Amino acid sequence: MELSAGVHKMSVGQPPAGRGAACLICKGICSGFQPHSWRKACTQCLCSQEDHAPTSDSEDDRKMGRLLADSCYAHLTAKVKGGDGLRVYKRNRMIITNPVVSRKDPTFNTITYDWAPPGLTQKLAILYMELLPEERRPVSGTEGALYRRRQLMRQLPVYDQDPTQCHGLSDAEAQAMMLFVKSYKEEALGVGEVALPGEGVAPRDDSAKHKNGQGALEQQGPPTNGTVGSDGKKSEYHCDRCGELAAAESPVVYAERAGRDRLWHPTCFVCAECGEALVDLVYFWKNGTLLCGRHYCQSKRPRCFGCDELIFSEDYKKGPDGQAWHKDHFCCWVCGQPIGAQCSCSQRFRSL
Ligand SMILES: [Zn+2]
Numbered sequence: 001m002e003l004s005a006g007v008h009k010m011s012v013g014q015p016p017a018g019r020g021a022a023c024l025i026c027k028g029i030c031s032g033f034q035p036h037s038w039r040k041a042c043t044q045c046l047c048s049q050e051d052h053a054p055t056s057d058s059e060d061d062r063k064m065g066r067l068l069a070d071s072c073y074a075h076l077t078a079k080v081k082g083g084d085g086l087r088v089y090k091r092n093r094m095i096i097t098n099p100v101v102s103r104k105d106p107t108f109n110t111i112t113y114d115w116a117p118p119g120l121t122q123k124l125a126i127l128y129m130e131l132l133p134e135e136r137r138p139v140s141g142t143e144g145a146l147y148r149r150r151q152l153m154r155q156l157p158v159y160d161q162d163p164t165q166c167h168g169l170s171d172a173e174a175q176a177m178m179l180f181v182k183s184y185k186e187e188a189l190g191v192g193e194v195a196l197p198g199e200g201v202a203p204r205d206d207s208a209k210h211k212n213g214q215g216a217l218e219q220q221g222p223p224t225n226g227t228v229g230s231d232g233k234k235s236e237y238h239c240d241r242c243g244e245l246a247a248a249e250s251p252v253v254y255a256e257r258a259g260r261d262r263l264w265h266p267t268c269f270v271c272a273e274c275g276e277a278l279v280d281l282v283y284f285w286k287n288g289t290l291l292c293g294r295h296y297c298q299s300k301r302p303r304c305f306g307c308d309e310l311i312f313s314e315d316y317k318k319g320p321d322g323q324a325w326h327k328d329h330f331c332c333w334v335c336g337q338p339i340g341a342q343c344s345c346s347q348r349f350r351s352l
Pocket residue numbers: 023030031032033034042043044045046047052
């Protein structure tokens with residue numbers, strides 16, 4: 001990766017997206033998202049940006065494209081035409097059409113999923129969706145789709161991967177951030193793969209698998225039906241999180257970085273820190289545990305309690321509760337005076 005490439009394009013204070021979006025928390029009070037100049041929050045209602053309706057799908061797809069580019073998961077992205085090497089997420093949407101049995105003309109019932117696990121038969125993908133609680137299924141236009149988009153914002157903040165989205169990084173901090181991003185892509189970032197127990201991902205051999213296009217064939221082992229196969233395959237599989245049995249006919253999630261002897265129930269594939277379902281199966285692997293991007297990054301670098309960005313300078317402020325702050329962000333929301341200066345503003349700090 002060319003380290004200097006992104007630094008040249010550094011611009012401070014790109015306008016935060018989502019201006020004018022309705023607040024999902026305090027409907028009525030806030031007339032639409034008004035971005036604070038550096039906090040990821042609204043100056044009208046003080047709620048966070050993710051509490052306002054999420055940014056556009058295309059922004060999410062660009063962010064995901066950027067995250068997965070230069071990683072083992074680049075095959076989940078595609079080049080943007082005329083985009084100067086930019087990559088966009090090949091988000092796997094799934095449209096299911098079911099005939100509705102009625103007396104007269106046949107009608108069809110169409111369900112669109114904003115995202116479904118890639119590389120599966122539709123049958124397996126539907127089985128996977130059915131294992132999720134209904135309000136978590138990313139069906140277009142539903143609460144589940146909104147949950148997914150808010151988790152994309154929460155778990156994979158764009159300013160954890162793109163220095164141009166951070167405010168006021170020095171050249172040295174931007175360089176440090178690019179090295180950090182490069183190393184987590186190499187050492188931790190992964191995308192879970194859905195399969196039936198025992199048919200989990202083969203150890204990745206990128207050169208062979210993606211050149212000859214036989215990845216799908218290589219992933220298919222003999223079906224597991226509860227008996228020990230001729231290859232001596234285990235007949236029982238247990239979920240790594242809850243320890244319960246994984247049913248043979250029920251899809252599970254494999255994480256390549258965890259090895260193929262570990263698997264998870266779809267609802268158990270969650271961040272060990274926040275307990276949220278790992279959005280689009282994107283995980284970060286650390287010391288034998290699954291984390292979301294946010295919690296992985298802040299286990300490695302302090303995160304500013306004021307602006308929510310990671311801190312790449314060693315010169316930062318530690319607050320009374322052990323929180324970290326950029327020095328100039330350790331200040332009152334309202335008047336901007338340093339915290340502890342006994343200003344007369346009410347103590348309405350954003351709690352993350
Ligand atoms: Zn607001």
